[in-house]
Amino acid sequence: MSNRMWGGRFAEGPDAIMEEINASIDYDRKLYRQDIAGSQAHVRMLAACDIVAAEDAETIAHGLDTIRSEIEAGEFTFSRALEDIHMNIEARLAELIGPAAGRLHTARSRNDQVATDFRMWVRDTLDALDGQFTDLIRVLSERALEHAGTVMPGFTHLQSAQPVTFGHHLMAYVEMFARDRSRMRDARARMNECPLGSAALAGTSFPIDREMTAAALGFDRPTANSLDAVSDRDFVLEAVSAAAIASMHLSRLAEEIVIWCSAQFGFVTLSDRFSTGSSIMPQKKNPDAAELVRAKTGRIYGAQTALLVMMKGLPLAYSKDMQEDKEQAFDALPNLSLALAAMTGMIGDLTVNQKAMKQAAGSGYSTATDLADWLVRVLGMPFRDAHHVTGRVVALAVQKNLTLHRLPLADLQAIEPRITEDVFSVLSVDKSVRSRVSLGGTAPANVRKQARKWLKALEREAAREGRSATA
Numbered sequence: 001m002s003n004r005m006w007g008g009r010f011a012e013g014p015d016a017i018m019e020e021i022n023a024s025i026d027y028d029r030k031l032y033r034q035d036i037a038g039s040q041a042h043v044r045m046l047a048a049c050d051i052v053a054a055e056d057a058e059t060i061a062h063g064l065d066t067i068r069s070e071i072e073a074g075e076f077t078f079s080r081a082l083e084d085i086h087m088n089i090e091a092r093l094a095e096l097i098g099p100a101a102g103r104l105h106t107a108r109s110r111n112d113q114v115a116t117d118f119r120m121w122v123r124d125t126l127d128a129l130d131g132q133f134t135d136l137i138r139v140l141s142e143r144a145l146e147h148a149g150t151v152m153p154g155f156t157h158l159q160s161a162q163p164v165t166f167g168h169h170l171m172a173y174v175e176m177f178a179r180d181r182s183r184m185r186d187a188r189a190r191m192n193e194c195p196l197g198s199a200a201l202a203g204t205s206f207p208i209d210r211e212m213t214a215a216a217l218g219f220d221r222p223t224a225n226s227l228d229a230v231s232d233r234d235f236v237l238e239a240v241s242a243a244a245i246a247s248m249h250l251s252r253l254a255e256e257i258v259i260w261c262s263a264q265f266g267f268v269t270l271s272d273r274f275s276t277g278s279s280i281m282p283q284k285k286n287p288d289a290a291e292l293v294r295a296k297t298g299r300i301y302g303a304q305t306a307l308l309v310m311m312k313g314l315p316l317a318y319s320k321d322m323q324e325d326k327e328q329a330f331d332a333l334p335n336l337s338l339a340l341a342a343m344t345g346m347i348g349d350l351t352v353n354q355k356a357m358k359q360a361a362g363s364g365y366s367t368a369t370d371l372a373d374w375l376v377r378v379l380g381m382p383f384r385d386a387h388h389v390t391g392r393v394v395a396l397a398v399q400k401n402l403t404l405h406r407l408p409l410a411d412l413q414a415i416e417p418r419i420t421e422d423v424f425s426v427l428s429v430d431k432s433v434r435s436r437v438s439l440g441g442t443a444p445a446n447v448r449k450q451a452r453k454w455l456k457a458l459e460r461e462a463a464r465e466g467r468s469a470t471a
Contacts, residue, residue: 025084031326038196042107043103046208056103064093109198120217123192126187126239132344133178143348163362164433165433167447173253183242197210237308243304244300250336253343258287369390370427371426378422
């Protein structure tokens with residue numbers, strides 16, 4: 001039997017393999033809320049424009065309410081023979097209310113219907129992610145304020161470079177995740193145009209009111225070109241691309257947590273809530289949450305690549321290839337959400353080993369740049385000359401197995417006679433970080449100021465949105 005929803009052109013039903021490759025209901029059932037909301041807005045617009053009788057429109061809208069309740073109660077039977085969420089809902093509507101259900105699809109196509117549903121799902125998901133980015137930024141800022149003066153080694157090439165504070169390190173991630181949140185907000189603003197009413201590709205001859213449906217569904221405006229509206233997937237590409245960048249930032253932080261948790265570093269300890277044990281080694285406490293956050297990045301990159309490859313060769317307008325877009329988004333964005341939740345939890349309750357951090361900060365002659373800067377600032381030495389003198393001092397310290405601030409003044413003066421006792425004011429790690437007062441520098445006062453600035457900004461946002469700043 002041909003498909004009763006669209007099969008008038010066909011004498012036979014699809015082959016079993018065709019039905020298998022064509023069906024999307026196994027995953028696009030996630031769109032049921034958006035599909036029902038879009039259909040209700042559409043039919044009410046049809047009634048307002050005298051295209052469908054008001055009585056039929058209300059019957060359809062109430063029937064759709066019933067279907068939503070059935071789905072949410074787990075009482076709805078999804079049929080793969082009906083291909084997708086749109087046709088499953090429409091078929092059930094016909095069972096509930098009879099012939100009036102057939103009027104719902106007036107002046108629309110599955111092409112503009114799915115484009116609208118999917119935009120709404122991505123938009124809703126980005127709204128939820130926005131809150132998660134905000135929570136992570138808040139937790140990072142709170143821990144940064146707590147550890148504004150906690151000295152740790154700063155690395156380049158994963159080698160000790162210069163002392164920084166743990167708070168300064170965390171605030172670097174605040175900046176990264178703030179950019180991620182901004183990218184998500186930009187993507188949401190661009191996607192907030194309503195395709196509904198574009199029909200299959202050319203618009204419709206019915207006198208519809210696209211402004212009405214756009215407003216009812218929370219869009220800023222209708223899309224301007226019907227061909228673009230049904231064939232555009234920039235909105236999901238942009239969202240998943242932003243997710244890929246965000247997941248890269250999460251992965252970098254996760255990698256650092258894995259390193260910091262190791263016995264060789266011992267900088268932090270994850271709580272039992274975000275660790276697992278070994279099936280054979282009783283002493284192990286593994287940072288599995290961080291490792292899995294790191295791993296999720298690959299999945300999200302894969303989704304981004306799959307979407308780009310899927311779209312790159314498609315002519316206008318809609319092609320069935322575009323059915324493959326949803327699984328990628330349905331995997332990538334929820335996995336980003338899970339990674340954000342895990343990272344927020346880890347950062348919120350990890351324990352910082354300040355002693356180990358400070359001890360490591362003093363290794364590797366990390367205040368050598370402070371010595372070179374002192375030679376320039378106090379003695380007026382050209383930096384390249386100061387760099388050379390400092391290199392000789394480091395070599396001597398290595399030979400004597402002493403840190404720079406433990407070298408006798410006489411040894412320093414043997415290399416550069418003009419060095420005075422004042423040089424020791426910059427050679428300890430505490431004094432080093434306190435001296436880095438330039439804008440964006442690691443000085444504890446800077447870190448406190450920046451962390452408080454972020455926390456106050458988040459409080460203002462929360463107040464504007466009428467929610468708790470600690471939610």
